[in-house]
Amino acid sequence: MRIFRRSVLLFAGFAFFLAARQCALAADVTDRSWVFSSEGDYLNWRVESALTSGVSGGSLWAESGASPAYFVQNATLDIPARKDHYFEIRIRMRPASSPTARFAGAYAGIYFTTDAEPSFDEAKKLTFRTYGTGTLKIHNVWAGANTKWTGTIKRIRLDPTTVTDARIEIESIKLIQDRTGPEFILKNNWTYSDNDTINYDTPSLMLMDTYDKVSDIYKVEFYRRPAGGTNQDWVLVGTDISLLAGWQHKFPALPAGSYDLGVKAYDQAMNPNDWDYPEAIVHNLTINPAVTPRIEVDAAGPAQPFDKMIAGNNQIWYRWTNDYDPATNSLKSASLESLLADCGITVVRYPGGCHADTFYWKKSIGPVATRPDQYGNHRAPVPVSYTHLTLPPNYSV
Ligand SMILES: [Ca+2]
Ligand SMILES: [Ca+2]
Numbered sequence: 001m002r003i004f005r006r007s008v009l010l011f012a013g014f015a016f017f018l019a020a021r022q023c024a025l026a027a028d029v030t031d032r033s034w035v036f037s038s039e040g041d042y043l044n045w046r047v048e049s050a051l052t053s054g055v056s057g058g059s060l061w062a063e064s065g066a067s068p069a070y071f072v073q074n075a076t077l078d079i080p081a082r083k084d085h086y087f088e089i090r091i092r093m094r095p096a097s098s099p100t101a102r103f104a105g106a107y108a109g110i111y112f113t114t115d116a117e118p119s120f121d122e123a124k125k126l127t128f129r130t131y132g133t134g135t136l137k138i139h140n141v142w143a144g145a146n147t148k149w150t151g152t153i154k155r156i157r158l159d160p161t162t163v164t165d166a167r168i169e170i171e172s173i174k175l176i177q178d179r180t181g182p183e184f185i186l187k188n189n190w191t192y193s194d195n196d197t198i199n200y201d202t203p204s205l206m207l208m209d210t211y212d213k214v215s216d217i218y219k220v221e222f223y224r225r226p227a228g229g230t231n232q233d234w235v236l237v238g239t240d241i242s243l244l245a246g247w248q249h250k251f252p253a254l255p256a257g258s259y260d261l262g263v264k265a266y267d268q269a270m271n272p273n274d275w276d277y278p279e280a281i282v283h284n285l286t287i288n289p290a291v292t293p294r295i296e297v298d299a300a301g302p303a304q305p306f307d308k309m310i311a312g313n314n315q316i317w318y319r320w321t322n323d324y325d326p327a328t329n330s331l332k333s334a335s336l337e338s339l340l341a342d343c344g345i346t347v348v349r350y351p352g353g354c355h356a357d358t359f360y361w362k363k364s365i366g367p368v369a370t371r372p373d374q375y376g377n378h379r380a381p382v383p384v385s386y387t388h389l390t391l392p393p394n395y396s397v
Helices: 002-024 334-342 354-358
Strands: 029-035 045-048 050-056 059-064 070-073 085-095 103-114 125-132 137-142 152-159 166-177 183-187 204-211 217-226 235-240 247-250 257-267 281-287
Touching (some): 045 050, 045 059, 085 125, 125 137, 152 166, 204 217, 204 257, 217 247, 235 247
Antiparallel strands (some): 029 166, 045 070, 050 059, 059 166, 070 152, 085 137, 085 166, 103 125, 183 204, 204 247, 217 235, 217 257, 257 281
C-alpha cells in the first residue's frame, strides 16, 4: 500500500512537471488530423482524376495519368477560422511511371470553403510548392495568410501537384493552430555575451537566422531591465517593424550600470518567443565609461603553425589599376606597401574572389598597349580599361 501511494505521488509530480513545461513552452494545437495508418481507410477523403489509389503502407496514395489527381474531404469541418491556422502536409511524390525518376518543383494548392462562400474557387486557395523527389517532405502552409480564411471553415480539397503522371503518397494532413514563436540567433556588433563590460552606452542587438516554421516574422521588440531582474521588470525600449536592414535595434543612451537586454520576436500570427528562449536575453551587460578597451592575448595558450599562404587578403582586380606602377613593378603608394608589409600580409590573392569570375588571363598578358578592356561582374557592370594592369598573380609584398 505504501509503495502504491508513493507511485501515485511520483506520477502526480511527473504530471505536474509536464503541465508546467507545457505552459512554459507554447505548444501548437491540432484542430483536425487525418493520419493514413489503417489499411484501406480513406478517412472520408475522395480521390479524383487518379488512375488508381489506395491506403496502404502508411499513406493515402494515388497515381495520376494525363490530368493531375486531387483529394477532397467529404465531411464538413465546421471549424472557426483562426489567423494562426496552418496545414501540415506530410507527402512523398515521384513520377508514377518510374520509381527512380524525379520531377521538379510545381505548385500545389489547398482549396477551402466557408459558411459565407460555399464553393471552391481560386480566391480561397492556399498555394505552396511541392517536389517529386521521392522522399518525404513536410509542408507547413499558413492558412491565416489568406484573407478569405474567416468565419467557419466548411470543406477542404488538396491538390498536391499540377504534374501529371505522378505517384502521390500522403502520410497525413493536419489543421493546426500555430502557437510557436519565431526562432533566431541574437547577435550584436561586438558579439558581447553574458557578463561582459562595455565602455559605450548605446549597445545594439541584431537578430540573425530568423525563422518561423509557419509564417514570417512581423515585428521585434527590444527590452531592458536591471541585471538579474524578473520578467515583470522588462521595459520596452524600441520596436523594429520593418524587414529593412534586418531586425535590429540600437539602444538609446543608458546610464552606467548593469543590464539584461531582451528580445521578443513575433511571427505573423503574433506569437512571440518566450523569455526562456535561449537566445532571448543578453544577461548582465555592464556599461562602464571608465573602462579602457583592451584586447587580451594569451600567448601561452595553444598555438599551431599555419601556412603563410592563407594569411592574405583578396584584391579585386579592377581596383588595382590605379595602385600599381608597371614601370617600377611596385605599388604607387610606398606607404600602402609598407603598411601591408607591417600587417604581415605575405600573399595577395588576385584577381579577387567572385570578381575573378569575369577576369581572363589571356587578355591580361602581352604588350600592355594591346590588352583589351575586361568586364567586371554584376558589381562592376561597365567595361573599364586595364591596359596598364600588369600585376603578376600572387603578388608578394
Ligand atoms: Ca509561429
Ligand atoms: Ca529593420
